[in-house]
Amino acid sequence: MSTPANSTPYKVALIGCGRPWKTEGATGFGMAHRHMVGFANSGRCTLAAVVDLVRERGEEFVGVHNPQAAVYTDYIQMMEEVRPDIVSVCLWPKLHAEVVCKVASYRPKIILCEKPMDIHWDASLRMHEVCRARGVMLTINHQRRFNLPLAKAKALLDAGEIGALQRMEGAWNDIADSGSHVLDLFFFYNNDTDADWVLGQIDLSEPRIVFGMLHAGHGVSEIRFKNGVRAVFRFGKDHAENGCLLRLTGERGTIEILFDSPWLRIRRSGQAEWEIVDTGEHIHDDKAIYRAIAEMLDCLENGGVSQLDSSRALRATEVIFATHESSRRRARVDLPLPAGPCAMLSLVESGELKVGG
Numbered sequence: 367m368s369t370p371a372n373s374t375p376y377k378v379a380l381i382g383c384g385r386p387w388k389t390e391g392a393t394g395f396g397m398a399h400r401h402m403v404g405f406a407n408s409g410r411c412t413l414a415a416v417v418d419l420v421r422e423r424g425e426e427f428v429g430v431h432n433p434q435a436a437v438y439t440d441y442i443q444m445m446e447e448v449r450p451d452i453v454s455v456c457l458w459p460k461l462h463a464e465v466v467c468k469v470a471s472y473r474p475k476i477i478l479c480e481k482p483m484d485i486h487w488d489a490s491l492r493m494h495e496v497c498r499a500r501g502v503m504l505t506i507n508h509q510r511r512f513n514l515p516l517a518k519a520k521a522l523l524d525a526g527e528i529g530a531l532q533r534m535e536g537a538w539n540d541i542a543d544s545g546s547h548v549l550d551l552f553f554f555y556n557n558d559t560d561a562d563w564v565l566g567q568i569d570l571s572e573p574r575i576v577f578g579m580l581h582a583g584h585g586v587s588e589i590r591f592k593n594g595v596r597a598v599f600r601f602g603k604d605h606a607e608n609g610c611l612l613r614l615t616g617e618r619g620t621i622e623i624l625f626d627s628p629w630l631r632i633r634r635s636g637q638a639e640w641e642i643v644d645t646g647e648h649i650h651d652d653k654a655i656y657r658a659i660a661e662m663l664d665c666l667e668n669g670g671v672s673q674l675d676s677s678r679a680l681r682a683t684e685v686i687f688a689t690h691e692s693s694r695r696r697a698r699v700d701l702p703l704p705a706g707p708c709a710m711l712s713l714v715e716s717g718e719l720k721v722g723g
């Protein structure tokens with residue numbers, strides 16, 4: 367792991383090591399491993415400590431990334447003893463806000479937390495506010511803003527290739543897990559313009575549990591942004607029927623990001639055929655995480671609001687919970703959404719919404 371000459375590397379700690387995706391005993395994607403490659407590639411960080419409830423996973427992790435790093439099973443003890451500059455929280459969603467808020471009390475420079483922010487809206491707001499109050503930069507890993515095909519789509523839009531943005535469509539498995547990336551990308555393409563209102567519906571007849579979190583098997587969310595742009599997000603089992611992951615419609619053409627290669631294409635008004643735009647990268651490439659981490663460190667050192675900053679992630683997070691709230695109210699939800707628990711989980715707990723067919 368290289369560090370710049372005459373500078374002290376940032377001490378990094380990761381909470382929740384996991385095991386790399388599809389390896390024996392993996393419980394998820396082992397996102398901590400991916401974060402660590404990003405920290406190492408930055409040349410500005412050194413792995414100081416890791417935490418995992420399962421000590422063996424922590425030991426394996428440091429064996430791969432830095433055998434000198436300390437291994438803990440209790441993150442409070444780790445924060446007390448190590449006082450890292452940067453903490454990555456790679457736990458399942460229901461632990462995010464609780465752990466981020468406790469870690470923030472030690473005032474690290476950055477907390478990079480995996481998406482989604484939390485399983486509740488009030489908890490998501492709290493983790494953002496606590497970090498702000500403590501002077502901690504909180505970033506949420508919506509790294510897809512840095513994937514080349516997705517970033518190239520923004521560059522084409524900004525260059526006026528399809529004229530002013532008018533509408534967006536998106537589709538993915540769920541709204542709150544992988545779907546949080548799509549919602550974040552809506553805001554990315556619309557220059558992080560606030561949304562005015564959300565109209566949504568969810569169906570729990572065929573639910574999914576992802577990283578311990580309940581997700582509707584089918585749903586739809588319509589968003590109106592303050593600049594008049596409209597977006598529709600279709601999520602759930604049949605999402606592929608949308609035909610593409612994202613469709614950006616401008617006054618003079620359309621850009622599409624597809625589920626498979628070719629990843630990006632554009633059709634300007636008057637063009638009969640789609641034009642393929644090859645960036646040499648696919649939309650799931652881990653290089654996006656490495657670029658995101660480098661950008662986050664640049665913002666720490668030079669100022670600026672990271673593309674992963676929690677202030678940006680909150681907009682997408684608000685849409686997730688406003689969609690659930692809209693389904694509960696059977697009405698449009700004007701934003702800002704008042705702080706509160708997830709409406710879908712409240713309905714399930716009260717028995718008003720049945721899970722399963």
Ligand SMILES: NC(=O)c1ccc[n+]([C@@H]2O[C@H](COP(=O)([O-])OP(=O)(O)OC[C@H]3O[C@@H](n4cnc5c(N)ncnc54)[C@H](O)[C@@H]3O)[C@@H](O)[C@H]2O)c1
Nearest residue numbers: 382383384385393394395396397418419456457459480481
């Ligand atoms: N940004 C992305 O593209 C992307 C992709 C996949 C997953 N994720 C997100 O990353 C997060 C983590 O997922 P993952 O796949 O890395 O999980 P994982 O299951 O691979 O790893 C989680 C680890 O946390 C440990 N753990 C659980 N409770 C703990 C505690 N209290 N203290 C310390 N360790 C604890 C577990 O033992 C496990 O090893 C999720 O929120 C998920 O949505 C993001």
